[in-house]
Amino acid sequence: MTAISPPEQRIWWKAPLDKLEFTWIMIALVWSLVMFAMMIWWHIYGNQNLANVVSKTTKEMYAAKAQAVVDKYTVRTETDKQIPVVKPPAGSDVYLIGRLWDWWPILELEKGKTYNLHLSAMDYMHGFSLQPQNINIQVHPNYDHTVKVTPTQAGTYSIVCNEYCGVGHHTMVGRIYVK
Amino acid sequence: MATTYRICPRTGLQFDTDAEKLMRWNAVAGVLALLVGGIMAVGVVLTRWPAVHLLSADTFYMVLTAHGIDMLLFWIIFFEMAVLYFASSTLLHCRLATPKIAWAGFWLMAIGSVMTNVAIFQGESSVMFTSYVPMMAKPHFYLGLILFAVGALIGCFVFLGTLVVAKAEKTYEGSIPLVTFGALTACIIAIFTIASGAVILIPTLLWSLGFIQEIDTLIYRVVWWAMGHSSQQINVSAHVAIWYAIAAIVFGAKPMSEKVSRSAYLLYILFLQLACAHHLLADPGLSAEWKVVNTSYFMYFAVLASMIHGMTVPGAIEQAQRLKGYNKGLFEWLRKAPWGNPAFSSMFLSLIGFGFLGGISGVMMGAEQLNMLIHNTIYVPGHFHGTVVIGTTLAFMGLTYFLVPVLFKREVLFPGFAKLFPYLFGLSMYVVALVMMGAGTLGVSRRHWDMAFAGSPLAYEWPGAAYLMMGLTGVFGMIAIVAGGLWILQIVFSLLFGKKLDEGELRNAPIPLTLPAPTGAHAAHPPATPGTMVLALIFLVSFILYYFVNWKYLSSLWGLA
Numbered sequence: 001m002t003a004i005s006p007p008e009q010r011i012w013w014k015a016p017l018d019k020l021e022f023t024w025i026m027i028a029l030v031w032s033l034v035m036f037a038m039m040i041w042w043h044i045y046g047n048q049n050l051a052n053v054v055s056k057t058t059k060e061m062y063a064a065k066a067q068a069v070v071d072k073y074t075v076r077t078e079t080d081k082q083i084p085v086v087k088p089p090a091g092s093d094v095y096l097i098g099r100l101w102d103w104w105p106i107l108e109l110e111k112g113k114t115y116n117l118h119l120s121a122m123d124y125m126h127g128f129s130l131q132p133q134n135i136n137i138q139v140h141p142n143y144d145h146t147v148k149v150t151p152t153q154a155g156t157y158s159i160v161c162n163e164y165c166g167v168g169h170h171t172m173v174g175r176i177y178v179k
Numbered sequence: 180m181a182t183t184y185r186i187c188p189r190t191g192l193q194f195d196t197d198a199e200k201l202m203r204w205n206a207v208a209g210v211l212a213l214l215v216g217g218i219m220a221v222g223v224v225l226t227r228w229p230a231v232h233l234l235s236a237d238t239f240y241m242v243l244t245a246h247g248i249d250m251l252l253f254w255i256i257f258f259e260m261a262v263l264y265f266a267s268s269t270l271l272h273c274r275l276a277t278p279k280i281a282w283a284g285f286w287l288m289a290i291g292s293v294m295t296n297v298a299i300f301q302g303e304s305s306v307m308f309t310s311y312v313p314m315m316a317k318p319h320f321y322l323g324l325i326l327f328a329v330g331a332l333i334g335c336f337v338f339l340g341t342l343v344v345a346k347a348e349k350t351y352e353g354s355i356p357l358v359t360f361g362a363l364t365a366c367i368i369a370i371f372t373i374a375s376g377a378v379i380l381i382p383t384l385l386w387s388l389g390f391i392q393e394i395d396t397l398i399y400r401v402v403w404w405a406m407g408h409s410s411q412q413i414n415v416s417a418h419v420a421i422w423y424a425i426a427a428i429v430f431g432a433k434p435m436s437e438k439v440s441r442s443a444y445l446l447y448i449l450f451l452q453l454a455c456a457h458h459l460l461a462d463p464g465l466s467a468e469w470k471v472v473n474t475s476y477f478m479y480f481a482v483l484a485s486m487i488h489g490m491t492v493p494g495a496i497e498q499a500q501r502l503k504g505y506n507k508g509l510f511e512w513l514r515k516a517p518w519g520n521p522a523f524s525s526m527f528l529s530l531i532g533f534g535f536l537g538g539i540s541g542v543m544m545g546a547e548q549l550n551m552l553i554h555n556t557i558y559v560p561g562h563f564h565g566t567v568v569i570g571t572t573l574a575f576m577g578l579t580y581f582l583v584p585v586l587f588k589r590e591v592l593f594p595g596f597a598k599l600f601p602y603l604f605g606l607s608m609y610v611v612a613l614v615m616m617g618a619g620t621l622g623v624s625r626r627h628w629d630m631a632f633a634g635s636p637l638a639y640e641w642p643g644a645a646y647l648m649m650g651l652t653g654v655f656g657m658i659a660i661v662a663g664g665l666w667i668l669q670i671v672f673s674l675l676f677g678k679k680l681d682e683g684e685l686r687n688a689p690i691p692l693t694l695p696a697p698t699g700a701h702a703a704h705p706p707a708t709p710g711t712m713v714l715a716l717i718f719l720v721s722f723i724l725y726y727f728v729n730w731k732y733l734s735s736l737w738g739l740a
């Protein structure tokens with residue numbers, strides 16, 4: 001009587017367990033609980049937790065907020081497309097727009113300082129993928145997602161879009177400078 | 180009750196003629212979807228191979244949409260319908276409930292799958308498998324999916340009806356077999372999946388027709404993934420059932436403990452669907468508590484279940500082999516296993532690959548914070564090529580070698596290739612899954628036409644290792660595709676030109692299953708399974724190391740709060 005036939009013992013639920021099988025179940029259970037605890041532990045002691053500070057917004061409202069920051073803190077423009085480079089003061093709110101097909105504006109942040117980075121999309125969903133750090137966050141239209149970021153190393157970082165957003169998806173790259 | 184019953188002379192299995200025909204048609208339809216998906220895979224692989232970069236961007240996204248839907252939904256669910264009918268009517272020795280309604284379900288699935296494929300290849304529905312709003316596909320893209328889902332739902336109810344028939348007509352004694360129990364688990368998960376699909380796809384269809392103004396992107400993702408991820412949980416339940424079935428067929432293996440294996444399936448029913456949350460860990464609007472509880476299947480109880488199956492399947496094989504006298508050392512039972520039997524070798528490669536590649540990576544990236552490392556990178560397809568291709572598809576392909584003589588009554592042609600196939604396809608897929616995960620760990624995006632970002636003023640330069648790994652994805656992806664293509668040819672040729680085999684005796688009434696008088700001979704003291712325990716501990720150590728390496732990696736990132 002195998003797994004493709006009814007169990008030989010009608011009262012199969014009273015059959016005793018194999019010793020090694022039982023041992024393995026206990027080991028697997030302990031490991032499962034360790035992994036569960038790990039996520040909670042990281043919320044308390046870890047430094048990389050995705051904030052759930054979020055509000056409903058509209059594309060127009062969000063774009064206006066981003067524009068205000070750009071108007072106030074732009075230090076120069078870059079590339080032929082005249083993309084503004086924004087250098088906001090530490091601790092301030094910074095708005096990043098994801099749209100077909102760029103991340104706007106370019107940001108210039110200070111190492112070791114904390115910023116409230118807002119993320120939202122203007123059309124489809126986009127994927128914020130900070131490289132070469134490899135921090136990946138989903139960006140929705142009509143939701144303003146605020147993440148407290150603290151850059152820990154200086155350098156030039158790219159924001160690749162990693163949520164498929166149409167035929168120009170591969171050209172959607174932004175930039176963050178950390179000085 | 181005009182049906183007849185055939186006793187297969189090779190296996191002694193009893194087939195209801197109506198059910199048998201449905202199994203054959205569903206399996207063939209599945210393989211056709213696999214063929215289309217496989218041809219699309221050529222386009223996907225050769226475009227993502229940076230040195231080749233074959234297709235234009237719009238063709239690439241169209242081909243990728245078709246590849247995802249044909250493989251993840253159509254191939255697998257058609258084949259699963261065959262598995263459901265086999266696990267109910269054949270294993271319980273009874274007639275199939277309402278075969279006419281089952282055919283209606285089949286044709287709905289067929290029409291739906293063709294309709295969605297037509298929509299995709301017309302070119303204006305390149306919205307990927309996930310079809311996230313507000314990117315809109317043509318209405319018949321969604322309608323095809325809905326029809327397919329309704330057809331599959333009908334198949335699920337025919338399966339449940341057949342269980343009722345078997346019970347009422349007393350065609351078996353005691354409890355249903357473990358494999359049928361596994362199929363029942365798959366069926367319950369499928370009903371949840373399809374209901375979720377209806378909840379999101381019907382409004383999306385209405386939106387694409389213009390009756391609804393807007394669909395919230397976050398709500399779409401939450402509900403869509405209740406279908407998208409759960410549909411892959413049907414696979415897990417189904418292919419684990421097939422592992423048990425192949426162990427039973429090839430070795431006559433008896434489950435180590437009915438209680439343990441069934442409880443593990445029960446854990447799947449209770450907790451597996453929570454994993455829809457895996458896709459939402461990098462999203463705003465969902466609380467950390469919600470993410471932690473759901474992503475961990477409420478304290479990893481479904482992972483616990485998979486770790487149990489991962490031990491009890493090889494454990495049952497070890498017991499059966501030791502009873503046959505392969506008792507030397509830890510691993511004689513495994514060395515002396517029939518490695519030339521493609522049903523076994525596929526099943527074993529599926530088991531190992533599913534655990535080590537698909538399983539460990541899935542749990543790692545399903546940890547709430549670790550998910551930030553790999554969300555939407557090519558790590559994700561690397562993971563699910565470990566689960567759905569190595570786990571499910573390879574198990575189904577291996578089972579097909581068993582089904583050709585049993586169900587189609589034909590001899591398998593080119594038996595030499597059959598011996599080689601699981602290694603060729605399975606091992607090249609191992610490499611594909613690994614290098615995709617490697618590239619994903621370096622950040623390379625999934626669903627992305629050009630990793631050189633041609634045309635972007637701010638192009639990013641990936642490290643050389645990322646290019647190398649995407650190149651290897653190309654090379655080994657092509658080997659796997661060629662192997663898979665040869666497998667399809669082999670099966671089609673065998674069905675058309677293979678030697679016809681004896682049909683066996685046809686009867687008008689089923690022979691009920693009866694339990695033998697309890698002897699308790701080998702049930703009392705089955706041999707211990709130290710070999711399996713060692714394999715399980717190797718798995719555990721790899722799991723723990725890999726898991727904590729990724730926390731270490733996470734701790735080196737920018738501070739986020």
